[in-house]
Amino acid sequence: MAFVGVSPEKHADLRVTSSNNLLRFADLSSLPLYSFELGRLAGDYLLFFSPIEDTYGISMMCSLDPNLASVCITKKGEWTGFYVPAYLRSQPFRALTSSEDDRQ
DSSP, X not given: OOOOOOOTTTSTTOOOOOOOOOGGGTTOSEEEOOGGGHHHHXXXXXXXXXXXXXXXXXXXXXXXXXXXXXXXXXXXXXXXXXXXXXXXXXXXXXXXOXXXXXXX
C-alpha cells in the first residue's frame, strides 16, 4: 500500500466516509502496534519484535502464513477482537514526511 500526501488540487473531490469495513487489511499477516496498546492486546494475541529500519518494533501476528487471510478480520470486514489496534483505526490518515523535504 503506497501512501500519498493529500493535495488540494489532486484530492478536491474526495470525501472521508465512516466505514468499519477492514477487508483492505485482511491480507496483512501482522500489524504494527504502539506501546500504549500492549496492555490491551498482550493477553489475547501473539506479539513479537519485528525489524523496522535500524531498530525493532512490536507487532501483532494476524496469520501464520503471509499468503493466508488474517484470522482477526472476518469475511465481512469486521474485527474479531474487543480492541481494534490504532494502526487500523487511524486509516486512511498517516503522518509521513515528504521525500523532497523532510520538514513538510
